[in-house]
Each structure stands twice: as C-alpha cells, then as structure tokens.
Amino acid sequence: MYFRCLIVLVLIASQIPVAFSQQSESPTDTTLLKSLKQYPRKNTLPVRRPVIFPETVRLPEPEMLELSINYWRNWTSFGVNVNQASFSENWGGGGVNSLALGGQYTFKTDYTKGDKNFVSDLILQYGKLKNKDQLSRKTADRIFWDNKVALKLSKSWYFFGSINFESQFDRGFSFSKNAQGNEIRTLLSRFMAPGYLTESVGFEYKPVKYFFVRIGTGTARQTFMIDTNLYKTNPKNFGVEPGENFRNELAFQIVGAIDKDIAVNLNLKSRYTMFANYEKLKSIDNRLDLTLTARVNKLINVSLAGIVLYDDDTANEIQASQALSLGLIYKFPR
Template sequence: MMIVSVCYAQKKADSIDISSLKLYPKKNPLPARRPVLQLQAVQIPEADLKLKVNYWRNWVTFGINVNQAAFSDNWSGGGVNSIAVGTQFNYKTDYTRDYKNYVSELILQYGKLKNRDQMQRKTNDRIFWDNKVGLKLSTNWNFFGSLNFESQFDQGYNYSKGKTGEEIRTLISKFMSPGYLTESLGFEYKPGKSFSLRIGTGTARQTFVLDTTLYRNNSKNFGVPIGRRMRNELAFQLVTNYEKEVFENINLKARYSMFANYHRLSNMDSRLDATVAARVNRLVNVTVTGIAIYDDDQSDKIQSSQTLALGLIYKFPR
C-alpha cells in the first residue's frame, strides 16, 4: 500500500500545469512623457553677424593660339613656311541690385601672321569696350544709357606688288584712325539671360581720325572731312546680343549693331559678330569667328572676315 501511494503522488506532481506561474511584464510599465518643444526666434543684430552681400559678378577669359607650318625646299606638294600667333582677352563685370544694373565688357584681340619671303600681316586687331547702366521699368523692359569705345592697336596696311615683283605696303589705318565713341540712351528689352535688344532712340557717335594724312591712301577717310580729326553724328541705333550653350560644350555668341544717321536713315551701317566655341577639355577650345560689316564710310561693299583657331583658353570662374 505504501508503494502505491508514492507512485500516485509522483504521477500527480508530474501532471501539475506550471504555465500559469510564468510572469510577463505589462506593456508600458513605465509610461514616458514626451517633452513639448517650443522654438523661438532669436533676434541677432545685423551688425553682430558681420555679413556682406557682394552684388558684383566677374568673368575673365584669356586665350592664345599658335599655328605653324614648315616644308623642306624639295617638298613636291608645294607650300610656304609660316607661323601665326593670336591672343584674346575678355573681361565682363555685372552689378545688379534691386532695380539698378551696370554691365561692362572689354574685348582685346590681336594676331600676327608671317609667311616666308613676305611681310608680316595682321590676322586680328580690335579694342572694344562697352558700358551700360540700366534702370528696371518692368519685368522685361529697362531704361538704359551706354558708352561704347572701339579702335585698334596696330597699324593696318594694304599690300600690293611693285613693278619688279617686290612687296609694297601702304598705310591705311592705325590706333584712333579710326576710333569710335558712341553714347546712347533708350530702352532695352531683355526677356531672359540669353537675349537682349537695345533700342537707342537718342544716339551720338564721334568718329576720330587723328592722322590727317591717311586720306592720301584712303579717299573715304572713314567719313571724316579731310583736314579734320573728328566727325559727330546723331542717329538711331539697335544693338542685339545673344549668348547660349546651344549644345553640350558648344557656345554661340552673336552681336548685331545697326547705326542709322538721322540725316541718312536709308543708308544704315551694320556690323555682325558671331563666335562658336567648342570646348575640347578644360583648357583646349576650337573657335570659329565670323564678322560682316557694311559701312559706306569705309567701303561700298560688304566687308567680311573669318577665322578658325585651336588654342588654349582659360576662364575664370570656371
């Protein structure tokens, strides 16, 4: 009987359910309070911040290109030894604040070509300085005043052959012969950064020929009466500027100016400058430049010029 009782007690102990003895912590036994954040503006005097706003923007471009060719004396294909060097410097600054704007652009270009057994010749020679002050009238219209100067660095020659075949050069231009100073007032239409149109209703231009002997080689004397050094004109002027990156790494820049003397409105002077620059890498550019001019004070026909250059171009800022 004793043995049976022990077995029964052991069996009863094995059948006890101990799951109810497991204790689990309650959810969120210690509730946490989220703090309420309150942000308040702190007023700091501007003098303590020492902040300065720069309303000026500047761009600088400098470039040089060199072309050279050499042939041996027995070169069957023919050819002339030559070397050409060209340089350019562009500087542009822009000041814009509220409704006021000032833009100044300086372009300096000069190039020389030397062929064997020939005199040196210029491939490029230009001084161009344009200044414009504008007051905003509306979203796309400004009232502007501008001052523009243009001339050349070096003497210019016309080349011909003498009776014995020798080369003869004749002086036809030089620094400030001619030189142009143009003042203009009017309205500017500028719908975006790429395009602008100036309408100069009140424009005056002074043409300078400081060398009074140039008329001997240039009968037109750039429109300045013989014996005088300056001629003044009142005119209506249009100036358009367009600059945009038309494709990736390809930039197009064009400027057209029209000058119509109020006494000869039917006979207008026009000049078109167009430049296409393709960037090969950070320093190397390929540039194609074209110029077309019609000015009856210089020639009765359209003058044209075209250049193709591969050279080093450095721009700041990049």
C-alpha cells in the same frame, strides 16, 4: 503492499510527460506560443510628446555684425593661339613656311543693386601671320570697350545710358604686287584712324540674363582720324572729310546680344549692331559678330568666329571675315 504502491507511483509518473505533450500539441496553444515568439507585446505605457514653444529671436543689426555685401561680379580670361607650319625644300606637295600668333584678353564686370545696374565689357584682340618670302599680315586687331548704366522700370524693361569705344592697335594694309613681282602694301587704317566713340540713351529689353536688346533713340557717334593724310591711300577715309580729323553723327541705334551655353561645353556669343544716321536713313550700317566656342578641357578651347559688316563709309559692298582657332585659354573665376 509496499510493492503495489511502488508500481502505482511508477505508472503515474510515466503518464505525466504524455499529458504535457498532448497539451503542447493543441492548436490553440501552439498558435499562442508562436505569436508570442514572433510578435512580442508592445509597450502599452503612454508616451508623452514634447511640446514646442517657438520664440522670436531678434538678430543684431548688420552694422553690429560687421557684415558687408559685395554687389560686384567679375570675369577675366586670357587666350593664346599658335599656328606653325614648315616644309623641306624638296617637299613634293608644295607649301610655305608660316607662323601665326594671336592673343585675346577679355574682362567683364557687373554691378547690380536693387533696380540699378552697371556693366562694363572690355575685349582686346591681336594676331599676326608671317609667311616665308611675304610681308607680315594681321589676323585679328580690335579694341572694344562698352559701358552701360541702367535703371529697372519693370520686370524686363530698363532705361539705359551707354558709352562705347572701338579702335585697333596696329596699322592695317592691303597687299598687291608691282611690275617686278615684288609685294607691296598700301596703308588703310591705324590706331585711332579710325576710332569710334558712341553715346546712347534709350530703353533696354532684357527678359533673361543671357539676352538683351537696346533701343537707342538718342545716339551720337564721333569718328576720329588722327592721321589726316590717310585719305591719300584710303579714299573713303571712313566718312571723315579729307584732311579733317573728326566727324559727328546723330542716329537711331539698335544693339542686340546673346551669350549662352547651348550645349555641354559649347558656348554661343553673338552681338548685332544697327546704326541709322538721321541724315541718311537710306544707308544703314549693320554689323554682326558671332563666336562659337567649344571647350575641350580646362585650358584648351576651339573657337569659330565670324564678322559680317556693311558700312558704306568703309566699302560699297558687304564685308566678311572668318577665323578658326585652337588655343589655350585661362578663365577666372574658374
């Protein structure tokens, strides 16, 4: 009897794992286990969102904070150009030893507050060239200072008043040779001979920062000649009566300018001036200055500059000049 009971217990124990394995292999239970493993049950407890109550904070007055606004913006640049060439005495291709040196300084300041604007632009240029066995010559010589005050009338129109001064540093000559073949020079101009002072009032159209057109309906220009004997070598005498040192003109003037980066590291700067004397409208003075500057790196620039001028008080035909230079330039702020 005891032996039979032991056999029954063994058989029952051997059937228990089989039953559990059959239950685990059922599709319903397998899916449920997998879902429990892969996608744990989310927390069903409610989450309370924070409630934000914005409040207005009153800041102290600017005077109490000791804050100040600087309405001035300044730009300054220095530039130096050097060109040198030398040849040995037996150089088969021919050539002449030469040395050229040029410098430029520019300064611009801008003050803008509300509808009021003031701009001052200063340009100083001077360059000299010396070839062997020749007299030295100028390659650049200019003093230019322009000042403008404007009051905004609308989005793109301003009422302005301006004063402009222009002259040169050094004497200017024309060169020729005498009967013996020696080089001689004839004086044409010098500092404040001529010197120009121009006052103008009118309206300015400025749709964008890099472009403007001034229409000076009331413009006066004074021409100064401190050398009253210059007419002996320059008969035109820049429109001033021989022996006199002053001339005043009333005119209508248009000035247009653009200063824009037209590509990466490439800047275009141009200024056009038309001056129409009310006494002789048939003869209108025109001047176009154009400068294209390519920036090689932070210190080296390549520039191509040109000037086209018609002024019958200087010459009866159109005058032109062109200069290509490679040099060092430093600007700040950088």
